[in-house]
Amino acid sequence: MVTFKLNQAEVRVDAPATSPLLFVLANDLGVNGVKYGCGRSQCGSCTVLIDGEPVRSCQTPVSAAAGRSVTTLEGLLEGGKPSKLQQAFIDEQAAQCGYCAAGMIMQAQALLDRNPAPSESDVRTSLNGNLCRCGAHNRIVRAVLRAAKEA
Amino acid sequence: MTDILLDRRRLLAGAGYVALSFSIPAGDALAQAAAPAGEKPRLPGDLNAVRMISAWIRINADKTVTLLVGKVELGQGILTAVSQICADELDIDMAQLKIISGDTALVPNEGVTAGSFSMPNCGPAVRQASAEARKIMIDLAAAKLGQPAESLTVKAGVVSGGGASVSYWDLAVGQALEREATGTVKPKALADLRYVGQPVQRLDIPAKMTGGEIFVQELRPKGLLYGQVVRPPTYKAKLASLDSSAVEKTPGVVKVVRNGSFIGVIAEREEQANAAAQALFAAAKWDVEKALPGTDGMQDWLLNAKPNKVIETKKQPRAGGDPAVKTLEATYYRPYHMHASIGTSSAIATLADGVMTIQTHSQSVFETSQAIAKMLGMEPSKVRCQHVQGSGCYGHNMADDAAADAALLAAALPGKPIRLQYTREGEHRWEPYGSAMVVKTKAGLDKDGNVLDWDLTIFSTPHGTRPGGEAGNLLSARYLEKPFAMPTPVNGGAPNFAADRNGVALYEFPGHNVLTNFITDMPLRASSTRGLGAYANVFAIESFIDELATAAGVDPVAYRLRFMKDERARDAITKAAEVFGWDKWRKREGRGRGIGFAKYKNIAGYCAVALEVDVNKRNGRIRVLRAVASADSGHIVNPDGVRNQIEGGLVQSLSWTLKEEVKFDDTRVTSEDWASYPILTFNEIPPIEVALINRPGTPFLGTGEASQGPTGAALANAVFDATGVRFRRLPLTPERVKAGLTA
Known part of the structure; x- marks a missing residue:
């Protein structure tokens, strides 16, 4: 049994301690905002925040989350509405398939938490480890910059 | 907003739901697709095969309309675009529309969602079916209200006239739409379109940004x-x-x-x-068993393999005239590429x-x-x-x-x-790749460097091994106790072609021959990958035309226009050059510019790409500084959707051209993750400008694959411009470029 905070709410899961946090979130806790991409921390589509730091949940055992605070895409919602960052992704239509979007947004959130007024180059560098195959990169960069500007 | 989120009731409730909710039994749509149209009038797009209006449109008691389509959402925005068309023709708000797509028990069989065919085939079908449904509703309303049909107006599904009104939902009793389309109802005039032509936001994006339910992974x-x-x-x-x-x-x-x-x-x-x-x-x-030629042996393998078929894709010998004074030849190679979706x-x-x-x-x-x-x-x-x-x-x-x-x-x-x-390795190593190809070109020139004879020869393994209703095309079926043999692949012919897609240049040359060596042996599993043969063929054609321009001492844009008669193609080339600032561009050390063009499949969207690179001659690294694309997709339904597709295709093609090559040894594929098969990342992506050329009232032309070919060629041409060295083997990795510069 592992206990941690998921999007501010206390959760207890009956899963093996070594189970990847990704699968516990997606399959035990019904979280949509994490995606399996590679299982090797190479693509970023499973990115969540643990105590505010971006981590790749595919290679993080659930035991590493014990007693800590995990934030997923769902946790960014403000009163059920998209956050500024999420809304900026919608406004910029920053996706084609959108499979990478959850990880992109979490990575970008971590950047904005640390640096509320990033340059374009800061955004690109911060997201460089998150892969997108549809070629929505420039839209994604615009969305992050827009959110920073509107904050 | 139109509802296209996961319909859990439909997806998870089991078979009973079909009979309860819909009157078309499973399989009926298939039967309709198979039925020959016979003497009946030709209807627009896929409506010609599935002719019942009720197969496409349903008026629901809950004050909504359901649109049923066989084409599916792949992230290309098709469901948003057809919703725009449907809402316009039916005079309803998009918020009143629901969509069911790609459910074999419920929707019209529109075949495969591929080949940039969705807007050309599904778009007109939805437009006509919706227009005819509106006409039926108007006629019913006219009878009910006692008013002439011509005097009635519709807004948000409410028909009004003579001081009274009645809604679609009041009218739609029973079998109103259970009839075949006639083709006699005219769709809306351009001036009356409300959603079509607007950058309506994609219907599926909010869910994807907020953790909504939309992907198959989210069904539990x-x-x-x-x-x-x-x-x-x-x-x-x-x-x-x-x-x-x-x-x-x-x-x-x-x-x-x-x-x-x-x-x-x-x-x-x-x-x-x-x-x-x-x-x-x-x-x-x-x-x-050891059976593969290995990454570096693939080009020779293609040239030496015995083709299953040699196809004369185009045969147009020059009729008389002087012999060529000069002949140039070149050989181009593209390796295998992965689809490499981010999710397996x-x-x-x-x-x-x-x-x-x-x-x-x-x-x-x-x-x-x-x-x-x-x-x-x-x-x-x-x-x-x-x-x-x-x-x-x-x-x-x-x-x-x-x-x-x-x-x-x-x-x-x-x-x-x-x-x-699947695991990442499971997908990377076993997916069907875009086939490696060799393209040989040869041109006979006159004294001014004009093309007299143009010959292009293609060597390729198959580009189409989709299921096609055959078990042997499913990977695991080949390994069963009673295995299903893989059917021998065929090379699709005109007008779409496959290995020879875009093998015929759109330029007009006096002599013009294209020969396709179609090799059905497959060292690596291969099938349709964005653009099929078009990527390699356009890369070869547009590189070679640049080589000929150089040989003639003529500007590459001007040289192309010499042989291009198609006005829309000329517009696309000119537009890209103009937005790029081709004529004002000044050469600097290490910098180069390049252009590439194609009309996808020679029947779909027109696209020209112009871009600028910086080549580091010390380490061979190419930096793309900026790119411009022009796009003519006919009548634009959703301008942001077209931009997104053109831009995304351009980025993917840059990635193919700069980095990608499926690696394999004599037994197995060794590209098994993102480290061994790197793709382009944020720091490597240039600013991209897309210049749209709208043609209201003309047919919708497919867009999704239009920028792949032109981009690869524009890049190679820019690298040549920067370095004076022509690279004909892809990808243009730093190692290869460095080796080429020091050779």
């Missing part, structure tokens, strides 16, 4: 179990022996499924299924009450369901595929294989929903 039926498959070490390896007893005793493992050389496992948890599959692979003994393929299958229901992100739900039925020995009507979105789709990836594998596992454990999502 009760009692869900997790599956994984074990692939052989190599394509042709046979399972010699397997002791699965230890794995079967592992906690969480529910069942090991073995059928010939196919091995699968079902477990209570996803990570348990993945670990068990790894353990089974380690426990299995295989007979392996996934599906859920459940065998219940004799019906196999599969939630899949396949592009070809109808043909895939038939192929799976054959593989399982089931009646075709007992296999139902329902399209649910998955990760990005750029052609025939492993979506169909995942559907088939989930079904194989579900068949072994009836009553239980089984979800499977």
